[in-house]
Amino acid sequence: xxxxxxxxxxxxxxxxxxxxxxxxxxxxxxxxxxxxxxxxxxxxxxxxxxxxxxxxxxxxxxxxxxxxxxxxxxxxxxxxxxxxxxxxxxxxxxxxxxxxxxxxxxxxxxxxxxxxxxxxxxxxxxxxxxxxxxxxxxxxxxxxxxxxxxxxxxxxxxxxxxxxxxxxxxxxxxxxxxxxxxxxxxxxxxxxxxxxxxxxxxxxxxxxxxxxxxxxxxxxxxxxxxxxxxxxxxxxxxxxxxxxxxxxxxxxxxxxxxxxxxxxxxxxxxxxxxxxxxxxxxxxxxxxxxxxxxxxxxxxxxxxxxxxxxxxxxxxxxxxxxxxxxxxxxxxxxxxxxxxxxxxxxxxxxxxxxxxxxxxxxxxxxxxxxxxxxxxxxxxxxxxxxxxxxxxxxxxxxxxxxxxxxxxxxxxxxxxxxxxxxxxxxxxxxxxxxxxxxxxxxxxxxxxxxxx
Amino acid sequence: xxxxxxxxxxxxxxxxxxxxxxxxxxxxxxxxxxxxxxxxxxxxxxxxxxxxxxxxxxxxxxxxxxxxxxxxxxxxxxxxxxxxxxxxxxxxxxxxxxxxxxxxxxxxxxxxxxxxxxxxxxxxxxxxxxxxxxxxxxxxxxxxxxxxxxxxxxxxxxxxxxxxxxxxxxxxxxxxxxxxxxxxxxxxxxxxxxxxxxxxxxxxxxxxxxxxxxxxxxxxxxxxxxxxxxxxxxxxxxxxxxxxxxxxxxxxxxxxxxxxxxxxxxxxxxxxxxxxxxxxxxxxxxxxxxxxxxxxxxxxxxxxxxxxxxxxxxxxxxxxxxxxxxxxxxxxxxxxxxxxxxxxxxxxxxxxxxxxxxxxxxxxxxxxxxxxxxxxxxxxxxxxxxxxxxxxxxxxxxxxxxxxxxxxxxxxxxxxxxxxxxxxxxxxxxxxxxxxxxxxxxxxxxxxxxxx
Numbered sequence: 001x002x003x004x005x006x007x008x009x010x011x012x013x014x015x016x017x018x019x020x021x022x023x024x025x026x027x028x029x030x031x032x033x034x035x036x037x038x039x040x041x042x043x044x045x046x047x048x049x050x051x052x053x054x055x056x057x058x059x060x061x062x063x064x065x066x067x068x069x070x071x072x073x074x075x076x077x078x079x080x081x082x083x084x085x086x087x088x089x090x091x092x093x094x095x096x097x098x099x100x101x102x103x104x105x106x107x108x109x110x111x112x113x114x115x116x117x118x119x120x121x122x123x124x125x126x127x128x129x130x131x132x133x134x135x136x137x138x139x140x141x142x143x144x145x146x147x148x149x150x151x152x153x154x155x156x157x158x159x160x161x162x163x164x165x166x167x168x169x170x171x172x173x174x175x176x177x178x179x180x181x182x183x184x185x186x187x188x189x190x191x192x193x194x195x196x197x198x199x200x201x202x203x204x205x206x207x208x209x210x211x212x213x214x215x216x217x218x219x220x221x222x223x224x225x226x227x228x229x230x231x232x233x234x235x236x237x238x239x240x241x242x243x244x245x246x247x248x249x250x251x252x253x254x255x256x257x258x259x260x261x262x263x264x265x266x267x268x269x270x271x272x273x274x275x276x277x278x279x280x281x282x283x284x285x286x287x288x289x290x291x292x293x294x295x296x297x298x299x300x301x302x303x304x305x306x307x308x309x310x311x312x313x314x315x316x317x318x319x320x321x322x323x324x325x326x327x328x329x330x331x332x333x334x335x336x337x338x339x340x341x342x343x344x345x346x347x348x349x350x351x352x353x354x355x356x357x358x359x360x361x362x363x364x365x366x367x368x369x370x371x372x373x374x375x376x377x378x379x380x381x382x383x384x385x386x387x388x389x390x391x392x393x394x395x396x397x398x399x400x401x402x403x404x405x406x407x408x409x410x411x412x413x414x415x416x417x418x419x420x421x422x423x424x425x426x427x428x429x430x431x432x433x434x435x436x437x438x439x440x441x442x443x444x445x446x447x448x449x450x451x452x
Numbered sequence: 453x454x455x456x457x458x459x460x461x462x463x464x465x466x467x468x469x470x471x472x473x474x475x476x477x478x479x480x481x482x483x484x485x486x487x488x489x490x491x492x493x494x495x496x497x498x499x500x501x502x503x504x505x506x507x508x509x510x511x512x513x514x515x516x517x518x519x520x521x522x523x524x525x526x527x528x529x530x531x532x533x534x535x536x537x538x539x540x541x542x543x544x545x546x547x548x549x550x551x552x553x554x555x556x557x558x559x560x561x562x563x564x565x566x567x568x569x570x571x572x573x574x575x576x577x578x579x580x581x582x583x584x585x586x587x588x589x590x591x592x593x594x595x596x597x598x599x600x601x602x603x604x605x606x607x608x609x610x611x612x613x614x615x616x617x618x619x620x621x622x623x624x625x626x627x628x629x630x631x632x633x634x635x636x637x638x639x640x641x642x643x644x645x646x647x648x649x650x651x652x653x654x655x656x657x658x659x660x661x662x663x664x665x666x667x668x669x670x671x672x673x674x675x676x677x678x679x680x681x682x683x684x685x686x687x688x689x690x691x692x693x694x695x696x697x698x699x700x701x702x703x704x705x706x707x708x709x710x711x712x713x714x715x716x717x718x719x720x721x722x723x724x725x726x727x728x729x730x731x732x733x734x735x736x737x738x739x740x741x742x743x744x745x746x747x748x749x750x751x752x753x754x755x756x757x758x759x760x761x762x763x764x765x766x767x768x769x770x771x772x773x774x775x776x777x778x779x780x781x782x783x784x785x786x787x788x789x790x791x792x793x794x795x796x797x798x799x800x801x802x803x804x805x806x807x808x809x810x811x812x813x814x815x816x817x818x819x820x821x822x823x824x825x826x827x828x829x830x831x832x833x834x835x836x837x838x839x840x841x842x843x844x845x846x847x848x849x850x851x852x853x854x855x856x857x858x859x860x861x862x863x864x865x866x867x868x869x870x871x872x873x874x875x876x877x878x879x880x881x882x883x884x885x886x887x888x889x890x891x892x893x894x895x896x897x898x899x900x901x902x903x904x
Contacts (some may be wrong), residue, residue: 006465007532013458080459080834091606109561109870111836154543155832173876180830180879372561378632379605384563419563421873424625428634
């Protein structure tokens, strides 16, 4: 049996999913609706049109359509980098001396370096189809900005990226790659928007946050003719696009005659986790299987494990609709943490609902602990993981070590969302022992939780 | 027809070659033998044993065995990242408005970021099989050092990497990734060897060169118990291992019912070019086909286009055997050039012989011109190429533009050896207009050519 499963399970090209799977269609209870912050009423689809493309607004609101056909041009682009490989981590298993069978779905083998491209190309496609003049977005670690810059280069759509100032300064090479793909990049907070100017006035030295960059990107989109805003996580539409990860993973596991007992993904806004688990959660919701599903988040930004489930703004300057989600408060600015992509104050409303319903578990890790797993994994498997992805590695290693204790040969599947080539500064800190952990106190969290 | 060739042609896993192809077995005339610099006599295989593993010394000298079986453990490792994809560059073709059909073999989809892993894992395997205590090597741009560090981590062999000081300082993140995989890394020239101390005495401010780092790594290996030296290019054994690139490329082209009229590779020491062209050169030497074969080199280090075909040392301190090759002289130190992997003074003896026999052409490019092609390619194809690989892109684009002039629908295949994630400093210079070209004068070259 063991010998028959290769190290890398590659589906044939025709197995790239032709449809996205909409998990909401199988949820017995829906996530709470978005609210208009002015009226407190549930948001209507039309109210999203100034922000999002119409088709994306439709995808955002549609809780019934189970499968969405993937347009031809998106599918053709997917086929330049998908199916992504599913790996059996034999070498890691050996290193851990565990009876567990560890699989990981690797989304880092494209130039953007992560799964973000799955949604970026879809969102750019709809923007092109609607004849938009340009797009705006924000980026934290830079993976989403890179993916969207590639997608916009493909469809020749002008793009402005607001990059969290801390990352902008720490990662000049992320800037360069985004610029190489032709996008304009602005350090956030900036003086180009009211939101940015307001935040700078209050705190001129701030290194910014995702919430703040979102405020600027949204404002820029709604105040610029023919522009719309796009987001790389949190939203229902993004989880829909990312379902290709889970659909392929499940098909590849079937090829290997395996089904996961435990499924693990890192969780910032929830795009990867939501995509990876989608078809497995379907099995769980429909009673076909009952895998454990674990979200791995940073202890420095613990929205699921220490946040509250409440209506909150998706951004700092409160220009977005209100979403009911696990949140640390839209004003929460996490301590310096190199896992930039997981530094968001909130969590996907779909995942928040599932978590609140007890359908998924969550665990938080300090980053030094995460990098220990990353270093172990890289030497064993020959892949350099992104800090974000390494949260999932940490959780998978811990579960595999529990199997070693108990002697159980559980099947573990985790999502390896991307590569760490642009995070070597963090690896350097880890290697030379200067990396620190910054965990918010209870009092700090209480002070930032949404009021009311 | 066009629609039937996908963007990315992936061979099934079982098509990973089970044998390496030794081009020398089909060469009507052999490259000149290595010479012992002390005696001036042709080197015997045993004389290589203090430097190389025995099996690698055998592969180095064997001009008759046409196919070498790839050991099981190497093949298993290959299957974690091979077959590498062959891409049809439809989007680049459209951008250039050319009737040419452009294919590229992409070797960058592994963590080392380049084709270097193909030989690194083989050399580490033989070191392990012979029970060595450790390996030494040098690295310029860092691709080889990364690949070998990964391979040594896999087989748990201690590794010391001498990294050209210029790269060591310019690319701290390359250092970190090599260290993450557990290797020791030393900036060259260093005070850890006689060769290094001698070079530093003459020129304390030198930023080093590949030739100088080779001197140190070889000295360290031969003076340390149980250690051997490994090299990522130039050598016959390396070209042998890299033949997997060409074998897969040819098989994938056959799947697409295509055969190249023109084959292009970047050329530094020749490892990628030699591997890519191997089975096509076999066709050429045996009269089955007659493709044009083009080596693309940097104008700053033009060993084929402006060098001499002569016996020369492979390193700066003259500790290696003499090889007959196209060379700029073992003392040649190229001007600052970001295509670090192409900054070697010499060229593979096999390719040198083929070039001298008129079987391949060569062309040299200034790096600003190379980066123009890299930027164009990245936006069109969504892959960020390494500066080295971009020399091949430049040549392929030029050939495709000639096809546009002539209206010929030629089939072009080029080798995309790796990704540029660690070269964003160079991209930044290109984007902000501060990149310069440094071309040696005739007088400078004359002064550095080997004497006698």
